[in-house]
Amino acid sequence: MTTENRGPQEAAGPDDLHLEKFLPYRLSVLSNRVSNAIAQAYGARFDLTIPAWRVMAILGRFPDLSAAELVEQTAMDKVAISRAVSSLLKNDYITRSEDPADRRRQVLNLSELGREVYERIVPLAQRYERDLMASLTDEERRQLDSIIEKLMDRAQAWAESGLMD
Amino acid sequence: MTTENRGPQEAAGPDDLHLEKFLPYRLSVLSNRVSNAIAQAYGARFDLTIPAWRVMAILGRFPDLSAAELVEQTAMDKVAISRAVSSLLKNDYITRSEDPADRRRQVLNLSELGREVYERIVPLAQRYERDLMASLTDEERRQLDSIIEKLMDRAQAWAESGLMD
DNA sequence: TAACATTAGTTTCAATTGTAACCACTACCG
DNA sequence: CGGTAGTGGTTACAATTGAAACTAATGTTA
Known part of the structure; x- marks a missing residue:
């Protein structure tokens, strides 16, 4: 029932694409397997999505960042950051305060609780x-x-x- | 305005997580960059999503597969396959025929048009x-x-x- | 300082994806 | 056979994601 032993029916020519050897594909499978396994481990325990955890991971090392600075650091886009931030605020994992020098800017940090969670997830x-x-x-x-x-x-x-292109 | 030169404000201790050195994270960023770039190239030209293209890539090499066999080959789940298949049918990129021996099973193949598209995407x-x-x-x-x-x-x-766990 | 452009961040809406329930059929077991 | 378990595949619905429009504040130019 596997396709490995279909032998003669395989139709690969010299110009065919061997998906299982194709680097972009292999990277994608590997990355998904790894990220999902880990996300399951901390997601279940602490109600965190991957983007939310990434934000915490960065804030754990670099306090006082704005959302835009998180974008830089994480390669996530600003909408994803905005959503992660609001879910982290809801959980009281981070705090947000206005920058008096620029009132558009919001300064983010791990809360007490957030740091505790952070310190439990890191070793995991x-x-x-x-x-x-x-x-x-x-x-x-x-x-x-x-x-x-x-x-x-x-x-x-x-x-x-x-x-x- | 970058965080690289915030120097003294960095708070990394020995037990901190350095996201930018963390393998799962790096794999994820790399994989997304690569897949998105390629998907953009063929997606724009041929109206194909990543899952749909993967199905075509497999069918190009292994004719006469069922959806379940595609699941095995691609590591995608069966719902994703089902959706990809129905979008490919809509585009006339593949054909579907019943297996008389097992009427639940559907045998899939690239159509003429599908093979043309396949052969243009492969080199790309x-x-x-x-x-x-x-x-x-x-x-x-x-x-x-x-x-x-x-x-x-x-x-x-x-x-x-x-x-x- | 009025007008316009830019930046920070959020909201909205549509498309994609994941999970679970579901139909149709086949296989197994009494 | 008749009933039940398992398989192949689709549908339905909820959660996630992405693109674009939007609000609010700052910066820039004349």
Whole structure:
């Protein structure tokens, strides 16, 4: 019932696309598997979505950011940030205060409660990451780091100049 | 106005999470950048969503699959497949015929038109992939391949056994 | 300082996605 | 056979997401 053993019916020519070898596809499957597993772990425990957790993760390291600065840091778009912020406010995980110097700007921070949650999630997230990393050698970890960097730059370049249109 | 030069206000302790170094996060950003860029290229030209294109990519190589077999091949869920299939039928990119041996089962194939589109998209997708790969050395490409394989297996293991709960 | 452009953030509405319930059919078991 | 369990696939409905319009404040120019 699997397609692996359909042998003769396979119709791949030289110009065919082998989805299972196609990097963008593999990245997508890998990324979804990993993110969903982790999100399930903290989502269930603390009522957090992925975007909300990302906002907390950034605010945990960089206090006093505005929504626009979160956009920069997270590569999320401003609507997603706005929604994450309002759900975090509802949970009392963050606080928001006006910047007197620019009354459009809102300064965000983890609340007491938010920091407690943050400090419980961090080790949990790190546990998943360590578990992933444990399947690699030191050497491979270094390689992966530099490879991701390169791919990221390349993909970034596409976005900036309609290069591939 | 960037957060890079906020220097002294950074509050990272030893147990903090450095999102920008956190593998799951980096994978997610990379994967989204890459997939979105490519999807934009073929989506605009041929009115295809990512799931629909994936279905075509598989049918291009493996004719006569059922929806369930597509689920296996693509790691998409059956609702997504069902929707992709119905949109592809609407576009006349695929054909569907009943399996007389099991009347629940529907046999899917690229139509004439679908195959034409497929054959125009394949090189386009490959161009993006090659462009990505071109930023790596041969050695790095091999490394990446094997690293992804390992990470995939690990993440798969999470799903199968509630290992990390 | 009036007019216009820009920036911060939110709201709205439509499209996409995920979960669960559902029909139709086949397989198994007494 | 008749009943029940399992499979293939779709539908329905709720939650998520994205694009664009909008409000409010600041900055800029004449």
